[in-house]
Amino acid sequence: MTNFAEIIIRNGYRVVFRTVFANMDPERAHHLAFGAIRMLPQIPLLRGAAERYGRPTAADGVTTMGIHFPSRFGLAAGFDKDAKAVIGLGLLGFGHVEVGTLTAKPQPGNDRPRLFRLIQDRALINRMGFNNSGAARAARRLERARRFPGRPVIGVNIGKSRVVAVEDAVEDYLDSTRMLAPFADYLAVNVSSPNTPGLRGLQEIDQLRPLLRGVRQAAGRVPVLVKIAPDLTDDQIDAIAGLAVELELAGVIATNTTIERSGLTTSASEVEAMGAGGLSGAPVGERSLAVLRRVRRTVPTAMCVIAVGGVTTEADVEARIAAGATLVQGYTAFLYEGPTWAMRINRLRKRRLRRAAKRA
Template structure:
């Protein structure tokens, strides 16, 4: 999309956000927007125009984990929980789409309300609780999505079913792995969401080693990554990074949401009223960069490190690449920036890379 057209659409979205979405329950607003995205591939004229202008810069492509990514920038897990909007999200310019978190067993997630905006902070608090239709249904959708020759790279993020005890987590993850790995370009093991009881305890080495070993073996040729929390101590980050390398995993995703609430502009009492959940968006940018640098220093240069957390602008993407990220993901800013977000980042990436090549 040309810069002028993109700015017009962006401005229009800003008006709609302030007038409509900001006054609507965040989860309802998400479902409305997601419905449009899902429908986009079925409107040939519109989808053709969108695809033409949103396409990532070829110069920004990278090959990692044996996979060619058309760009370094993609969509993090959490937006498309059930693998229902992959084609539409690819049309909007994301070079890869990580779906999920998907669990072996279908589950409704936590009680509503469970998603909250911190507009002044450009942030979200969520305690969704891995609401999804289960791995078997997602596998059928993924099988269909892979038939689309123009699809983005598809990552699949898997987590523990809430009804399964922590001591039985390995078998639960293995059920998801066997169903989903055949249709995933890569598999991400989520042991870091704060919204499933006991899940973050799986980041302790005595539980993480057997879990990752089992998933790695069951995934076959599908690359496996582990997604960690920003709330780990530096020593635990080093330990998990070392374990991932030792086990021959394909990479690490750094990082998930945080349970911290420091440095927010939103009034303390309003944040407290939101309750428990993971904080994402601009406030976690600094810690996410620290975690990224820590992980990169602990792993080989060719080890895939995916940076997530507080990414809004093209400069944010470049900052993560400069800090050692192989790939960069965003999510929260998508809700605030609107449908041309990835297009704008792609356009600015193209400009930066071509300027550097002169």
């Protein structure tokens, strides 16, 4: 996409966000935008433009876990919970799309309101609660998406069904794995969301070891990664990273949302009124980067580490790569930056790589 067209679309989105979306319930605004992205592959003119201008630059590609990623930058889990818009998101420039979190059993999630904007902080608080239509239905959608030429790499994020007791979590995760692994390029095991009771307790090594071992065996040749919270202690991070190495997982995703509320510009009373949930966006960036660095020091160089948390600009992507990330994901900034966000990051990374090649 030309700089001029990108600027027009970006500024237009800012106006729409400020005058429409910012005054609308965040979840309703998400569904409106999501519907448009979902329709993108079905509109020939828009699809053609997106295929021409949104495709990631090959120069920024990387091969990891035995998979070629056309770009290091992708979309984190949480935006496309039900694997309904994978192709449209790929057309917008994301080199990979991680869908979910999906659970073995369909579930409505927590009561509304459950999604809140902190506009001054470029952040979100969510307590969605893994709302999704279940692994079986998502598997059928993924099977169709995989047949689309030029599709992005597809990651599938799995979590515990709310109705399943923590002591029965392993079998629940295995049910999801068996249904979804055949249609995933990689699987991400989510044990770090703060919005499902008891879930974060699965990060304790004695509970995590049998879970990850079982998922890895059930997944067969599909790479398995574990997604961790930014609220872990350094010792816990080291232990989980070490476990990932011990079990020969494909990698670690650092990090999920945080339950911390420190350092926010939004008033404490507003934040308190929003209630419980995971904070994402710019405020989590510093801690997520610190966790990334700690994980990278523990795991082998060849192991995939995916950085997510507080990523907005191309400079943020570069900072994560410099800190040892194999791949980088974003999500919250997508809501604030608009549909050309991934394209812009790809374009700026292409420019950076060209300058580096000239200097070499």
